[in-house]
Amino acid sequence: MPSTGRPRSFDTDEALEVAMRVFWAEGYEGASLAALTEAMGINRRSIYAAFGNKEELFRKAVDRYVQGPGAFVAPALELPTARQVAEAMLHGAVDAHTAPGCPRGCLLVQSALAAGPESEPVRRDLAERREAGVAALRKRFEQAQAEGDLPLTADPETLARYVHTVGQGLAVQAAGGASREDMHRVADQALSTWPSS
Numbered sequence: 001m002p003s004t005g006r007p008r009s010f011d012t013d014e015a016l017e018v019a020m021r022v023f024w025a026e027g028y029e030g031a032s033l034a035a036l037t038e039a040m041g042i043n044r045r046s047i048y049a050a051f052g053n054k055e056e057l058f059r060k061a062v063d064r065y066v067q068g069p070g071a072f073v074a075p076a077l078e079l080p081t082a083r084q085v086a087e088a089m090l091h092g093a094v095d096a097h098t099a100p101g102c103p104r105g106c107l108l109v110q111s112a113l114a115a116g117p118e119s120e121p122v123r124r125d126l127a128e129r130r131e132a133g134v135a136a137l138r139k140r141f142e143q144a145q146a147e148g149d150l151p152l153t154a155d156p157e158t159l160a161r162y163v164h165t166v167g168q169g170l171a172v173q174a175a176g177g178a179s180r181e182d183m184h185r186v187a188d189q190a191l192s193t194w195p196s197s
Contacts, residue, residue, distance in 0.1 A: 010042050010046065015042060016060055018039050019061045022035060022036055022039045023061045023107055023111065024061075024065065024102070028111040059125065061107070066129075072088065072092030073133070076092055077137070077140050082141050082145075082149050085137070089167060090170065091184060091187050093106070093167040093171065095180070097183075098180040104175050106171035108126050108130070112130075133164060134161055138157050141160055153195070166187070173186070
């Protein structure tokens with residue numbers, strides 16, 4: 001009977017949660033393998049065996065982030081009006097980026113801001129994810145326009161980029177220590193220029 005190897009002595013789901021938080025706090029480049037192994041409580045060999053290299057671990061951590069702290073996005077897109085979508089996106093971002101007990105800011109934004117040339121594949125992946133987010137918003141705003149919820153003079157592409165850009169700015173502000181209350185006011189200010197149907 002062939003050997004199946006020793007079973008893992010750690011919970012991969014729990015270890016990935018820890019890795020996600022390290023990347024979230026430190027960014028991709030700031031999170032060294034030494035810091036990751038120490039926080040996760042496992043050695044490099046175990047990281048490579050369970051998750052692949054640092055880049056692959058990071059991608060898995062980003063997926064976990066998108067499905068966890070970033071999960072406010074999908075339900076926001078289902079709301080009945082374009083303004084409600086934008087409101088849920090911006091206020092949801094503020095809440096996610098300032099959640100008690102979590103690192104401040106956004107894992108995707110933090111990692112994109114501090115990525116040197118050697119991290120180009122990671123930066124490219126994050127850029128593709130951001131563009132996918134803009135595309136999903138644009139599609140939702142195009143639908144709103146077709147339904148008469150947005151005026152024909154509105155540009156769904158520009159509106160999508162506007163909401164996305166304000167959301168990223170809020171993430172940077174959160175990482176810099178801005179208060180949740182101040183950022184909710186900024187979100188309200190951004191929404192005050194929303195085109196009326």
